[in-house]
Amino acid sequence: MNRDLHDTNSSAILTALSETRRGSGSVALGMVLTLVIDASESEHYDALKAANAAAREHPCRIVCVIRRPGKSAPRLDAEVRVGGDNMLGEVLILRLYGLLREQADSIVLPMLLPDAPVLVWWPGDGPAVPSLDPLGLLAQRRVTDAASSTKPTESLRARALDHSPGDTDFAWTRITPWRTLLAAALDQPFDEITGGEVDAARNNASAELLAAWLEDRLDIEVTRRTTRGPGITGVRLLTKRGEINITRPDGRLASLVRTGQPDRAVPLPRRATDELLAEELRRLDPDDVYNETIKRLFGTSPEPGRRPDAQAQQLTRRPAPARKSAAQRASDVADTPSRGKKVPALKQATKQATKQAAAKQAPAARAISKKAAPKRPLPRAKTAAEKAALAKKAPARRAPAKKVAPAKKVARSRA
Secondary structure (H helix, E strand, O other): OEEEEOOOOHHHHHHHHHHHHHHHOOOOOOOOEEEEEEEOOOOHHHHHHHHHHHHOOOOEEEEEEEEOOOOOOOEEEEEEEEEOOEEEEEEEEEEEEHHHHHHHHHHHHHHOOOOOOEEEEOOOOOOOOHHHOOOHHHOOEEEEOHHHOOOHHHHHHHHHHOOOOOEEEHHHHOOHHHHHHHHHHOOOOOOOEEEEEEEEEOOOHHHHHHHHHHHHHHOOOEEEEEEOOOOEEEEEEEEOOOEEEEEOOOOOEEEEEEOOOOOEEEEOOOOOHHHHHHHHHHOOOOOHHHHHHHHHHHOOOOOOOOOHHHHHHHHOOOOOOOOOOHHHHHHHHHHOOOOOOOHHHHHHHHHHHHHHHHHHHHHHHHHHHHHHOOOOOOOOOOOHHHHHHHHHHOOOOOOOOOOOOOOOOOOOOOO
């Protein structure tokens, strides 16, 4: 049962999902995780087909995010699919237009299953740092595919610089059958292994990971040899008395050749995307073996989610800040813009700091002024003759003039 929503929002999508689930009669709580797919319009069909096939083994809610290119107004179109081919899960297809392309995490967040793990898968060119991607921050596991890039090995190397626990790549998932077969071949008694060789097509990231895994586990040197493919065509381990050779020239059937034992044919087909995705959905904890192989292949990696230059900047100690006097701190507080009703408190703190600074600086200022100012001689007592001479030179003081009372006016008598 399908339902299309045009120019909608997250709340309307969840309401339509509940109504569609009730209408189709599907089980509401039969899903174990949320699978988020970040794909383009040309990639989403094959990605959804693989996700639906993997959901038969791991029932899940599939949320496919498609960022539509071009300049347009912000809009969200959704498609809800429940039942039919999606009987064991639910599918939400979200098409983001305009500025909503940068807000995919806020739209996907309400659609995650509560109390269930989240896995994010990028079928095409994924982000350079999956653990720092907005959608990657919502997930416990993040899956990329280096084979979708034009330079798979370089793409894998770039992501290894910022590798975090929980990151993985389909280049590692593709060599699981090879690792299983090699481990089974070495379960039997064998002589000391002195070297190895991996044959694969040019610029094959899976071959690089397989060679690094053998070097890390067997502590030997493994050479790479380029062939016409497809993919990995053979692995050879050299011992003191012979060799262990696995060849797969057609990409379907492999032959195990071991010195002193009969040859055996082993099915080793190249797996489709749905099988790779189903394997990644089986375990949602960090893959420690992959982490060690990445370190072996590309050298000592920095701490999870941190680039080497950022790590160096963090380890560099910063100089301690210069200590400020009380007067300087008071001036800084006075220059700081006040907020709300804290102006009286700032004024009081400023006055108090100024008084304390003045009290501390006053003794030193007085001491400096005493040292700098010249000493004045004491005044000498004057003799009687000098006093008389000064009295003669002083101008005589005039006596104050007496005030004359105004004459009283006598009224004339009239005749």
